[in-house]
Amino acid sequence: MSEVQRAAPAAGLFRAFWRWHFYASFLVIPVVLILAVTGLIYLFRFQLEPVLHADLMKVEQPTGLVAQPYEAQLGAVRNALPDATVVSMTEPSGPDRSTVFSVSTPAGSRDVFVDPYEGKVLGSLDPDTTLSGAAILLHGELMAGRWGDYVIEIAACWAIVMALTGYYLFFRGRVARARRRAAGAAGAVLRSRHGRTGAVLGAGLLFLIVSGLPWTGFWGAKTQELATQQGTSFWSQDPGALSNPSSTLDESLPHSHTVPWGLGKSQVPRSNPADRAKSIATVDTAVEVGVRNGLRRPMTIALPADDEGVYSAIGYAFEDPGKERTLHVDQYGGRVVSTYGYSDYPALAKVVAQGIALHEGRRLGTVNFWLTTVFCLGVVFMCVSGPLMWWRRRPKGKALGAPRGRLPLRATPALAVLVVALALFLPLFGITLLAALILDQLLLRRLPTLRTWFNVAR
Template sequence: MTSVEVRPETGPVPPAPNGASQRYRAVWRWHFYAGLFVAPILVVLAVTGSIYLFKEPFEEWRYRDVRTLAAPVTAAQPLSRQIDAARSARPGAPVMTVIPPTAPDRSTRVILAGAESGPWAQGISVYVHPGTLKVLGQIDDSATFMRVVRTVHGELLAGTAGDRIVETAACWALILASTGTYLWWRGPARRRGARPGRPRLRRVHSLTGIGAGTVIVFLIVSGLPWSGVWGDLFQRLQDRTGSTTPSADAFPNTSAVPPLSGDLSTDPDAKVPWSAERLPVPSSTDGHGAHGTTTGVLHPGAVPVERALESARPVLRDCRPTDCDVKVLLPKDRGGVYTVIASPRTDPSASRTVHVDQYSARVLVSFGWQEYGVLAKAVEQGIALHEGRRYGPLNLLVMLTACLAVLTLVVTGTWMWWKRRPQGRLAAPTRPTDRRTAYGVLAIMATLGLLFPLAGITMATVLLLDLLLLRRIPRLRRAFG
């Protein structure tokens, strides 16, 4: 005899055919546990993601006293002198990056090395008045509010372990999305149409998931390339298919020797100090460790920073000043080059990297969007959309709505569980009794587990716990269903 299923929040529901009912229950059980495991992490990701969307306007307001000048500068000092002014504020600190002002009323930002080391380390930003060379202020980029928000968003302030937790939660969120879509599609309420007595919470939960599900899935997928395990595997796929972002190491990154007899004193364009006029011109191979690295002071014979930037400007014609930061990296050694990077805020296709010879100011090579592989282009566009900056305020509003939708799904899902749970029990959906149904659902879950390794590992862990522990201890069996 077929019994009528009763759910506390919905009332009696006529039974579906046995196979469909078993399959529905199996999917519902996975959906329940996925939500139970990742709900707290999703709340953190949604809240921090919502805040980080407003990074640029917030930092423009927060640091307006050092970024915006009281009056436009009509006669700016040479960029090299501005760098010297910044270095005087932190003597001995190596120069990491120089960001010239984008408008007459903006300051110059010189990023000096901080306490951290490495290519991705955050430095100390020293802001300099381009006209008076006054140091307007210093900001530790590793300790700003938005930097902390991003660290929480990416790794929960827990380093590698936090990164793995976030990645696992993101992968399980994809399982939540797929199982939730199935539950909505095969649910009795959708198939029979909305009823006056249908619970409001379930209706809000379902409509929010279906309405914002596509954008939520996009947010998850576009964020995974930043993750540790999945991102590393994706990078390997890019490498094997040759569909990567161009690396500076794949292009010439050493200065070519100017066609001179051995010194720069006869070159009218090479304005070097008198004491350095008779120094020999180093070859492009002299600087790889043999003569040390620069700490912000230009090597003898090197052209000033402003001249290298002037040489690169024509190549950066696609980068609009109002939408693009131009960053200058000084030569790291005697054989190095000036590296000028155009970083657009909205359209990644305008990005470009230019190598300029530090002795002759010739553009040695430039590479940009046309050298990106297909996968690399997709990742760059995905990141711009993910951060809500690709299409202006509309893009930001859509991403913010998706973050709020995630919070709505967590709150309504948790509320529904709290209302229906019996006292002292977890109230998980019961296991399917049809093994064929269970194996079919497991096969689908295993496929998702292979696509997302950390989800697969945690999935196998849950199954082992269920098989070896939860089913064997009566009290746990009653609690977990």
């Protein structure tokens, strides 16, 4: 360890925040880098997937031909896959796109693509194995189930610490950075770019973290329980369907990405088999009912699972959650059993729905799309430039090169209150912070080799 490092003061907020910023990066950078890259893939899914699977997703509209009825296309799917259960149908997103049927097979879920003009099955895909499907699984749980979800949530909590400490370092260190740039110091330009980029991205990062927390398995689940106890919810609870519900939309369409967040937990009512004498509704009936009632297109129609099921017509409100709406259509006679949409959401669910639309880069059209793209690229730059700065200044010998500092909590009660409040608001942050402090006290400070390696202030 150099004399400069040995002489570096341990007290003071700047070095303490720099140290926490440094150590938080070991957890945050790998996870945030994955989230940024997979977020970009998901953002461009409508451009990427039709190119990667053009033989399934793209069709040519023959001159003079109109699309076959959806019921006829459904029949083609059932003939091609007699052992599969058709779960839903999604209308083509344009005249050159295929109709998509989601089916359940003994081997798992698949998306089946049908040429709407010729009514023939083009093939099928496992939605979780496509590029965007894999990106979604990585983005949500690192393909590691519940534990992957916890890792992402912990990293998100510490990303808040990185953003807050980063802002402090940016503003407090601006004079020193300018002096180093003027002197032509090694790495000064990269450090300035890292700081300026972080200052622009920090607020957006905080927003994305907060808007993504409702998805998490620990914080999201626990706060939803608290919200329910207070008579509200993160998502909708359709009171019109509670008389005899069979499932929720999420349960009806377990692998679908066309169910709006706010409607996912809404209850699905039942049809009455005693009404068989009436005319039998079809997928086309459900689409027509949806059109008459002003649902946005392309619609997704969830098919009845049994004799008591209903057709659930889901309006495609991609850019405006305020137009999210679902109609449940009786399979006997085609009457609307229940209607539920954004206007019926509790206030908290409305806020969450709008936040998630912004999070996914779709709320404000192309502006939101390109801002999110630039943001993700900026996050990738931050994830690369941070380790590169450390690599350039790392010391030679048996030391990690961590900044030396100790939080002056006794001298700054407001900081102590902020840390405790953050730990209570984000329990996984509090648990991991406590674990880090215990590790610091029991091992790092007591073992000379570790104390030297981690540059621990006594």
